[in-house]
Structures are given as structure tokens and as C-alpha cells.
Amino acid sequence: MTILNALKNGFVASCQPVTGGPMDHTDIIVAMARAAVDGGASGLRIEGADNLRAVRAAVSVPIIGIVKRDLADTPVRITPSVADAVALVQAGADIVAYDGTTRPMIDPHADVLRAISKGGALAMADCSTVQDAKIAVDAGAAIIGTTLSGYTDETQTDSTDPDFALVAEFAKLAAFVMAEGRYNAPDLARRAIEAGADCVTVGSAITRVEHIAQWFADAVRSATA
Template identity: 35%
Template sequence: MNQNKEILDQIRGGLVVSCQALSTEPLYSSYIMSRMAYAAQLGGAVGIRANTPEDIIEIKKTVNLPVIGLYKQVFEDSDVYITPTIEAVRDIVAANAEIIAIDATNRLRPHGISLDDFFKEVREMYPNQLFMADCATYEEAIHAYEIGFDLVGTTLCGYTEQTKGVAIPNFELLQKLANYSKIPVIAEGGIWSPEQLKQALECGVHAAVVGTAITRPMDITKRYVQAIQK
């Protein structure tokens, strides 16, 4: 457990860079993500967030930062796609991610399984693993804390039916969670500028994750092009 405290201390107050590319994106490659992670480390990142066991394994060969690992998988019977099954958790554990991110919204998981039943089984299997709850609302984050998650994040705010249209970064939610939560809060979602990053950390959160604004050149380019087209 002391090791877990060291991991949390290592990311405290800093920037975690999300290095992810889906199969439909130009930079889809474990090797490219590992170089992206290395660039982030050289730039001062305190941690990396990464998707798939393959990417995590490759990234860990290159950087010595804590990794928040997840496994995005799509199932027809559920909207949950961030580490949605026990098998996905097992694969990320095997890839040696220091923290594992799991969808902790109130939606049913694949095969109609509730979060509570799912996480009870996960926690019994891996009692000493750090788990991050990817949430969309204040209530979901508090519930995740109550059932034993080690960190809560605002990752899915604006991306669920319940929060569709909510402006992100949701600084009000960050402030509210930081004021209440007895466990580390991770600001994630919609942070596009250094100023927004600073504002998120000033809410009192433990750390913040930035992805698209740093590691998705196609989206960054689109943002610039849209600005001149207006």
C-alpha cells in the first residue's frame, strides 16, 4: 500500500498526458504512442494515460512515469466502453499499469451487469491495485468512492446521455468534488489550454489529464482551420 501512496504522490499537482489513438486515427500505433509518451515525459508530464495492453507495454518500455491504463471495447448491449469487462481489467493488470481506469457511470455494463457487482468482483481479485473511476456526474463520483475506488475522474462528463450538452471543462463539478471527496480527484475532459489546466488544478484536484490538445494533431489542426474559416 505504501507503493500506491508513492504513485499518488508522484502525480500530485501535475499534468498527466493521455496518449491514445484509435484504429480509425492517423497515429494508431503502439510505437507512435510510446514516442508520444516519451515526448510528454521530456516536457514535464507526471503520468501517462493509455489505452490497450499493447500500447501500455510499449509505453512502459520508454517512460518511467505512472500509467493510467484502460481498455476501450465496444459491446452491442451496453454504452460502457472504458474497461468494461473482467477480462479487460485482467489484461490491463497484466500490462502492469499502475492505475486502472474503469467506467463508473450508473449505466449497466455488457451482459447487464451493474457497476457495484462488477467492481466487487474486481476488488476481490485485485485488492492492492489502484483503480480510477471515470465518472460523468457528482453522484457517480461519490458512489464510486463509497464502493472502494481509489481515485475519481470527471472523464465522462459531457459524454453520457445524462450529461449531454454540459460544458467542459466542468469547473463547478471539479470544485464540488474537490471540496467533498476524501479521495484524489482527477480533472479530465475538455482541457484545451494551459490556462484551463491551471484553473482546474486551482479547484483543488489531485492532478489533471490532457489528451487531445497535446496528442491528437488532426484535432488540433481542425481547431486552427475552424478558427480561420469563421
């Protein structure tokens, strides 16, 4: 079974705890990953080469690797350099996700994508618009994700809903479509597949306890406000 076939019509659990929070430890991330797979996750999205290496030793499902960096000279955070891409491939990533927008990165997008492919992994472009996705497909990305819709200056929104319309537009392109971004309930994940996604990534609703607790706390407090 190919990597994309393994992910098709399934969901990816993004096991990324709140940075610096009480769950932000490699052993806990490994436990999250194993629990997500036991619950039916078809794949995992893991941040950081060290975390990915540890998770790779514990599971057999496909892993999407990323590195997140907060840099002074670029708004790009996701796998912004060739060195980051190489480190993830060497740690065992089957897929490496990189920023697929037109914003400048440390290294050119083409160089990052080339490093991913040279290492034997698939490239996933985290996009914000249809134009981003078209450029990524033409460049050779195997997967296009709606990950950054709502998180760039061009697409910024106050909506808490996923971008189903963008999923439908991506589905018209010749690539594997990953719905990602604000899929925090099972019904939303189902609707993503109905809109044309091949797979859905779910993060906070599964692995960020602080966010889940706040959802419930806000809801309960609103009842007596």
C-alpha cells in the same frame, strides 16, 4: 514516493490517437508518451493492453490503463469487463480506469473494481456526476475523475468548457480528484487545480494531431467567412 504523490499537482498526458488514424500505431504511441514525459507529464493514460505494455517498458511514470470498447448492448465504453481490467494490470498499469457511472456494464462495477485491487493496481472511476463519485468512493475507488461529464445522457451538453463546478464538488469527497474532459489549453488545466483537482488529464491538445489541426483550420477559415 507513492503513485498518487507522483501525480499530485501535475498532469497526465492521455496518449490516445484517433482510432484508425495515421498516428494509431504502438511505436508512435510510445514516442508520444516519451515526449510527453520529457515535457513534464507526471503520468500517462494509455488505451489497450498491448500499447500499455510497450509504453511501460519505455517510461517510469505512473500509467493509467483503459480499454475502450464499442458494444451493442451498453453505452459503456471504458474498461467494461473484469477481463479488460486484468489484462491492463498484467500489462503494467499502476492505475486502471473504469466506467464509474451507474450504467450497466458487461460485468458488475464491483467485480471490475475488485479485479483491479486484487491485481495490485489503484482503481480510478471515470464519473459523470457527484452521485457517481460518491458511489465509487464508497466502493473503494482511489481516484474519481470528471471524465464523463458531458458524455452521458444525463449530462450531455454542447458546451466546450470543462466542468469546473463538478471538480469543486468532487474536491469535497474523500478521494484523489482527476479533472478530465475538454482541458485543451494550459490555462484550463491551471484552473482545474485552482478549483480543487489534485491532477489534470490532457488528451487531444497534446496527442491528437487531427483535432489540433482542425482547430487551427477552422479558426483561419472563420477569419475570411
